[in-house]
Amino acid sequence: MTRTTSDTTAPGLFVPPTRFAVPGRIAVSNREAALWQTATLTEVRRETPHASTFRFAVPGWAGHLPGQHLMLRLRAEDGYTAQRHYSIASAPDDAGHIELTLDHVEGGEVSGWFHTLAEPGDEVEVRGPLSGFFAWPGDRPALLIGAGSGVVPLMSMIRHHRARGLTVPLRLLVSARGPEELIYAREYGAETTPVFTRRAPEGMPVGRLTASQVAPLLADERPPGGWEAYVCGSNAFAEHASRLLVSAGQPVDRIRIERFG
Amino acid sequence: MNVTRGFTGRPRVLPHSPEGVGGAPIAGLPPGQYDAGDDWPVLSAEVTPDLTPADWSFRIDGLVAEPHTWDWAGAHALPASAYEGDIHCVTSWSKFGVRFGGVSLDAFLDVVRPDESATHAVAYSHTGYTTNLPLADLTGGRAWIAWEYEGRPLAAEHGGPARLLVPHLYFWKSAKWIAGLRLLDHDEPGFWEQNGYHARGNPWEEQRYSGD
Numbered sequence: 001m002t003r004t005t006s007d008t009t010a011p012g013l014f015v016p017p018t019r020f021a022v023p024g025r026i027a028v029s030n031r032e033a034a035l036w037q038t039a040t041l042t043e044v045r046r047e048t049p050h051a052s053t054f055r056f057a058v059p060g061w062a063g064h065l066p067g068q069h070l071m072l073r074l075r076a077e078d079g080y081t082a083q084r085h086y087s088i089a090s091a092p093d094d095a096g097h098i099e100l101t102l103d104h105v106e107g108g109e110v111s112g113w114f115h116t117l118a119e120p121g122d123e124v125e126v127r128g129p130l131s132g133f134f135a136w137p138g139d140r141p142a143l144l145i146g147a148g149s150g151v152v153p154l155m156s157m158i159r160h161h162r163a164r165g166l167t168v169p170l171r172l173l174v175s176a177r178g179p180e181e182l183i184y185a186r187e188y189g190a191e192t193t194p195v196f197t198r199r200a201p202e203g204m205p206v207g208r209l210t211a212s213q214v215a216p217l218l219a220d221e222r223p224p225g226g227w228e229a230y231v232c233g234s235n236a237f238a239e240h241a242s243r244l245l246v247s248a249g250q251p252v253d254r255i256r257i258e259r260f261g
Numbered sequence: 262m263n264v265t266r267g268f269t270g271r272p273r274v275l276p277h278s279p280e281g282v283g284g285a286p287i288a289g290l291p292p293g294q295y296d297a298g299d300d301w302p303v304l305s306a307e308v309t310p311d312l313t314p315a316d317w318s319f320r321i322d323g324l325v326a327e328p329h330t331w332d333w334a335g336a337h338a339l340p341a342s343a344y345e346g347d348i349h350c351v352t353s354w355s356k357f358g359v360r361f362g363g364v365s366l367d368a369f370l371d372v373v374r375p376d377e378s379a380t381h382a383v384a385y386s387h388t389g390y391t392t393n394l395p396l397a398d399l400t401g402g403r404a405w406i407a408w409e410y411e412g413r414p415l416a417a418e419h420g421g422p423a424r425l426l427v428p429h430l431y432f433w434k435s436a437k438w439i440a441g442l443r444l445l446d447h448d449e450p451g452f453w454e455q456n457g458y459h460a461r462g463n464p465w466e467e468q469r470y471s472g473d
Contacts, residue, residue: 257306
């Protein structure tokens with residue numbers, strides 16, 4: 001027999017005030033999520049002095065949605081394994097291939113291996129895609145805010161938007177210390193506003209993301225029905241950006257956050 | 262799986278841990294985890310709420326003899342209970358020897374008296390986040406409502422003023438900004454569980470995703 005909550009709970013119970021508890025938008029395939037697959041490194045592209053993109057052939061990859069992540073596993077000769085979550089950078093329409101963009105984390109045992117030892121032909125293991133929470137299938141206007149390598153899952157969304165020729169509104173605010181540390185700098189178009197916190201080209205302001213950059217997107221540029229907001233970056237950045245969004249009127253239950261560090 | 266060419270991993274032998282010699286796992290570190298050291302990453306999917314102790318309340322209802330709601334003072338009137346040990350996040354970091362202060366969940370459950378038919382609970386947060394747990398994982402001195410970390414008030418980004426603490430399961434089960442528990446006679450997936458994560462989340466069995 002199928003039971004629902006109402007079968008067993010009394011009326012008048014707690015109703016979450018923020019209605020954050022929406023189920024995932026995207027159904028996750030449990031079968032795919034449980035399966036480890038071999039991924040063969042085919043190409044390494046330098047993005048910035050500290051970040052590179054690693055392209056893999058994964059012939060059995062079932063596809064993903066922009067914003068989803070995977071788990072990656074490395075194995076040492078003595079059987080020790082290390083696994084990490086990484087956002088997928090590539091668009092879904094890249095049959096049999098996925099791309100990850102990794103920062104070289106100081107002392108990082110997985111990112112360290114990628115940045116100092118990995119070369120085309122090397123094999124690692126991946127499972128996924130995982131989690132439907134941060135995914136964006138391209139159906140609703142999306143306001144993306146990222147910092148540093150937090151732009152990675154957001155770039156998958158922009159690439160998807162472009163590859164499919166979608167017309168649904170899409171905007172990206174991306175923060176980096178300076179132009180040389182702006183990941184995917186060559187790929188941005190009119191949808192993107194970069195924010196430089198330490199060093200900026202002549203004539204551009206230096207400083208962190210401000211209300212004056214967020215508020216117009218929620219007023220003048222607000223699409224009918226409003227935005228789905230996706231925030232990704234360090235915890236400090238995510239706290240800052242999500243508070244700016246709330247202050248500018250974005251409903252808290254339409255802000256999705258991925259934090260790292 | 263084949264060995265990853267050139268990958269050795271971090272040094273992982275504890276000085277007083279013979280079982281750590283030769284690359285065997287560090288005692289206390291579940292499979293697939295690494296020691297985060299002093300770091301305590303923040304991983305919440307929602308906006309951190311502005312929730313003061315005066316705003317906070319905690320309710321237990323559902324299959325209980327007497328539903329009850331505690332406010333900050335009422336919860337603090339229960340006997341204090343601390344946890345000192347390790348915590349494990351599904352994203353693969355673990356933290357050794359952390360200390361939380363609060364009240365054992367047993368003390369709260371004694372007040373509401375769960376029905377014999379209650380087998381599971383849904384924990385929910387003041388943000389609306391939910392996570393499901395077998396009732397057996399919440400009783401017997403294995404779960405707490407925690408409001409102190411290392412002797413200080415729990416920070417908002419880590420779930421302060423108060424969070425659920427179920428340290429023997431992956432930490433997404435330890436709902437931040439805990440608002441209540443609803444006792445049920447069946448399992449009902451919560452937020453991450455509906456997003457592909459495992460129903461129980463035992464780190465020692467690597468129950469990360471549905472199907473593990």
